[in-house]
Amino acid sequence: MAYVPVKGGEEAILNSLGMVAEERRGDPATPELTIAQIRQQQARAVDRVMAEGSLYDPDLAALALKQAQGDATEAAFLLRAYRTTLEQFATAPPLDTARMAIRRRISATYKDLPGGQVLGPSYDYTHRMLDFDLMQDGPRAPAARAGTPVDAHMPRVPDLVANEGFMEPALPPEGDPAPGDLTRQPLGFPAGRDTRLQNLARGDEGFLLGLAYSTQRGFGSNHPYAGEIRAGEVPVEVVPEELGFVIDIGEVTVTESQMITSIKGASGENPRFTRGYGLVFGHSERKAMSMALIDRALRADEFAEPRKYPAQDEEFVLYHSDNVESSGFVQHLKLPHYVDFQAELKMLREMRAERQEASQ
Amino acid sequence: MDQEEMMARADWLAVLARAPQAAMEAALSGVTTGPVVWIRPAGIGMVMLEGRAGGTGQRFSLGQATVTRATCRAGEQIGVGYVLGHFPRRAELMALCDAALQGPSGAALMARLITPQQAAQRAARDDRARAAAATKVEFFTMARHAGARST
Numbered sequence: 001m002a003y004v005p006v007k008g009g010e011e012a013i014l015n016s017l018g019m020v021a022e023e024r025r026g027d028p029a030t031p032e033l034t035i036a037q038i039r040q041q042q043a044r045a046v047d048r049v050m051a052e053g054s055l056y057d058p059d060l061a062a063l064a065l066k067q068a069q070g071d072a073t074e075a076a077f078l079l080r081a082y083r084t085t086l087e088q089f090a091t092a093p094p095l096d097t098a099r100m101a102i103r104r105r106i107s108a109t110y111k112d113l114p115g116g117q118v119l120g121p122s123y124d125y126t127h128r129m130l131d132f133d134l135m136q137d138g139p140r141a142p143a144a145r146a147g148t149p150v151d152a153h154m155p156r157v158p159d160l161v162a163n164e165g166f167m168e169p170a171l172p173p174e175g176d177p178a179p180g181d182l183t184r185q186p187l188g189f190p191a192g193r194d195t196r197l198q199n200l201a202r203g204d205e206g207f208l209l210g211l212a213y214s215t216q217r218g219f220g221s222n223h224p225y226a227g228e229i230r231a232g233e234v235p236v237e238v239v240p241e242e243l244g245f246v247i248d249i250g251e252v253t254v255t256e257s258q259m260i261t262s263i264k265g266a267s268g269e270n271p272r273f274t275r276g277y278g279l280v281f282g283h284s285e286r287k288a289m290s291m292a293l294i295d296r297a298l299r300a301d302e303f304a305e306p307r308k309y310p311a312q313d314e315e316f317v318l319y320h321s322d323n324v325e326s327s328g329f330v331q332h333l334k335l336p337h338y339v340d341f342q343a344e345l346k347m348l349r350e351m352r353a354e355r356q357e358a359s360q
Numbered sequence: 361m362d363q364e365e366m367m368a369r370a371d372w373l374a375v376l377a378r379a380p381q382a383a384m385e386a387a388l389s390g391v392t393t394g395p396v397v398w399i400r401p402a403g404i405g406m407v408m409l410e411g412r413a414g415g416t417g418q419r420f421s422l423g424q425a426t427v428t429r430a431t432c433r434a435g436e437q438i439g440v441g442y443v444l445g446h447f448p449r450r451a452e453l454m455a456l457c458d459a460a461l462q463g464p465s466g467a468a469l470m471a472r473l474i475t476p477q478q479a480a481q482r483a484a485r486d487d488r489a490r491a492a493a494a495t496k497v498e499f500f501t502m503a504r505h506a507g508a509r510s511t
Contacts, residue, residue: 056409056425083406087403088406088408089406092408095411095422103488104492111498118493146496150487150489150492166474170414172419179418194421197422198422242440257413277415298421331375
């Protein structure tokens with residue numbers, strides 16, 4: 001949101017920034033937040049900023065949250081702005097979520113899975129009652145540990161049933177082409193599934209959640225099952241130009257959601273299950289599931305489904321899901337529009353005067 | 361570099377990429393390499409992470425991640441550091457360790473840094489995997505009455 005055509009006001013602007021800094025710090029008698037505290041103890045907020053900022057870096061996301069006083073959308077904007085100052089060294093081979101170190105993995109469609117149902121850390125079974133123990137600092141009980149770890153390799157649920165022929169296979173297109181990248185090419189229509197998935201992965205969680213909900217409430221003909229949700233750590237590999245072979249440079253936390261919807265099968269095709277896919281930075285099942293539902297809704301044309309609802313309209317979804325752009329355009333209305341407004345006022349005055357003359 | 365050396369190097373680089381700064385500093389303090397020249401001083405950039413639709417299908421750009429890299433020549437050896445995140449000093453230390461591991465003090469550094477770090481990283485992974493395993497669950501669903509709406 002670059003804004004140039006205003007002069008003056010430097011002192012007032014500086015003082016406004018000073019006020020932000022003072023309010024951000026709060027009472028100087030209270031200890032200042034550290035980046036490590038935010039990264040570790042506000043980790044879901046950090047995850048959201050990384051996902052919507054489209055930059056994986058927990059420390060910088062924590063810094064952005066601190067700077068933005070906890071405003072997640074503003075913090076995501078800070079990360080987006082920062083990333084434009086960096087050079088892209090390389091692309092990495094696609095993350096392999098089958099190699100995930102599983103923290104949580106559940107399926108609502110298969111009770112008995114190889115590797116088992118692993119609840120991991122989840123709010124699903126809490127009663128949503130405030131825990132007043134957290135009002136005070138104090139020692140916290142560690143989590144339990146089992147004698148044997150979870151399996152190192154857990155197959156993805158849709159892959160397990162793909163063999164039976166009921167599940168739509170997930171195969172790369174001919175030649176396994178490199179994907180589009182919205183950070184390099186502007187959004188164009190019709191958008192490929194690669195572009196849609198990138199847009200959704202960095203889209204606003206609230207917007208995607210509302211749209212996903214709309215598909216369940218009848219604004220879309222989706223009756224999906226949560227085939228699998230998994231969250232955990234996946235290694236990142238790169239091929240440095242100075243080495244020429246693959247090296248593992250660390251790991252990222254991601255959440256993956258595979259939604260399954262049955263279709264009757266058009267024009268002689270067999271009835272089968274189709275899939276929607278969600279993958280997001282950090283541990284965020286709400287967002288990964290929303291992404292998967294919308295991905296499936298946006299595939300309407302592939303399955304000859306009529307496109308009648310907002311969630312099926314890719315221009316509507318892709319143009320409005322990005323909160324950095326949405327926020328910029330909505331909030332630009334706050335900036336001085338004195339000249340435009342005076343011109344419009346003058347025009348209204350003239351129209352009224354003409355009307356009065358005509359009626360006399 | 362033959363295949364075996366390449367794999368050994370890839371293994372220690374993965375360990376170094378996750379090693380704490382203090383451990384690398386301490387391990388390097390007793391190591392003498394030749395004069396160090398920074399071919400590529402530590403710099404921060406990004407790598408584009410990709411996913412695949414459905415886990416195995418069409419590739420898509422998931423989002424970028426910050427990466428810090430550094431390359432040095434220490435004596436005869438070229439050392440490379442690549443770390444996920446925003447860590448110039450760790451990338452430098454990693455490059456110095458990588459160079460030293462290929463040189464005459466390689467075996468000693470292997471024993472002092474890589475082996476214990478690898479064990480610590482495995483133990484941490486195992487600990488997380490055992491915490492997850494403690495949450496494994498068997499759900500039982502009630503048999504539904506004929507004609508009940510499925511949910």
